[in-house]
Amino acid sequence: MRLVTALAIGLAGMMATGAGKADDPLTRPIAPESSKRWLAPQTPVRLYGNSYLVGFGGLNVALIRTSAGLILIDGAVPQAVADVEANIRRLGFSVRDIKLILSTEPHFDHAGGIAALARDSGARVIASAAGAAVLRQGGGDPDDPQAAWLEHFPGVARVRTARDGEVIRLGDVAVTAIATPGHTLGSMSWRWRSCEGKACKTMLFAASLNPAAADGWRFADPAHRRFVEAFRSSIATMKAQRCDIVIASHPLEGDAERRRQLSARRAPNPFAYPTPCLAYAERAEAALARKLAE
Template sequence: MKALILALWVIVTASAAEPVAGDPLTRPIAAERAKQWLAPVPPEKIFGTTYLVGFGGMSVALIDTGDGLVLVDGALPQAAPAILANVRALGFDPKDIKYILSTEPHFDHAGGLAALARDTGATVVASARGAEGLRAGAMAADDPQLAYGGSWPAVTRLRVMQGGEVLKLGTVAITALATPGHTMGSMSWSWQACEGEDGGRACKAIVFASSLNPVSAPGYRYTSAAGAPFVAAFEASYAAMDALPCDVLMSAHPDNAGSGRYNDTPGACRAYADRSRGLLATRLAGERAGTVK
């Protein structure tokens, strides 16, 4: 099966993975790490009807619900054709994508959403704060990375979900999990994937986690009055991740969750939260000591 997917991937991506010249929705964003983030890798089955259709440094998930497809995240604008090529390489029709779930209103994860929604007819789903950023195609005024600037193609077809709400399609129920901190609009997503027949049927809890990195543009302080709500938000997100059923973890940037494209070791979600706890503690200590620029 893997060999067949690889062969199809080579054939499909050879002709369909490049942005169309002059297309405003796939116009490349020249990010410093774009080449690393968008390193091409074949699509991969994770478990049941859950797949990865993204890149070496940026995750995009695909869920086959039996009554339509769901994508999670959209990567950079220039990544949209490659994502759809990966969907085709798995034998699916991108026109069957009904929803695209957004993790955060930043260009590296939301940049491709507008093109993907246009080319599939799908509705983009985000948190209320996330949707504000997607409509604007820009970071929120309180975003710790705001001073970096930048924008991305705005999204117009949107559905807002709150943390704890469930999106049902076909045989799959996907739960929205508010995980603010990296942005106030960050949202993670969880669902159950199953395979096998009755008697030998196995199911796993899958989590696609938003970024939890406490990073910012120079000059921002988490120890300031403006930063305090973000510290509190991180703490709430850590508690949520700690309590989450989590057999397989995928993260927006895979290297944040482990050494591979996903992490299926016990306690993966708790380890993901602990990594951010350590980074935040170091960051706060550095600000108080005056060593953070």
């Protein structure tokens, strides 16, 4: 009995120091070299009103505080889950208060950590129908333009689907699903309102509109016409949005400087600049034109 007790105490000590840490299949690192580009540590920040950023230098994860709990948007890569959860706690929230996790796109860099975050929080995961199908199987969509590059990730067992234009409500917050396919056919952006006193702004977490593809995959190939049409439709949708602040799945050029400015002064908010949704759409439109020309 003394031997068993001593071994138990020793094992507990190893766990506390990280040596002998139990393997967690939902947070095993994937694509570590690629992930290094995205996971520069960032201090969590209140972006505006009830909206926060809890992600990284190259990968955004958003948090919305509601009267009935928290909404998380995206989950980064599996090995980043502990840092996302630590950032949530640094803001004074509990991971168990996350009630909904909204997914923008079923790629490992944005969805890889969702399974672990859903397990740790008990939250319900919501995605588009096409996105949900890929989330459940942990990636591996053979039709994805980036299929040759993509890593598999832990599958999400239970995913509720949302249709384009559907309003997701939690407490005093309503989030609207906006289908923006192209980068993946299941890409979904999310829009809501955040207020500081009587001053309210329309926030939009935008799924990627970057026409990326693996070597040899051509957007100009007639067989891939549906992806080009999806991009053009999504670009038009984004142009029509009347938003005040855009959170892109990967931070936009200038966002690092905006964060620096926000830490120095909150008004005027540096993320609230004229027509950000239009600017986001026009960058995507130019990128698509370049890709088709190639």
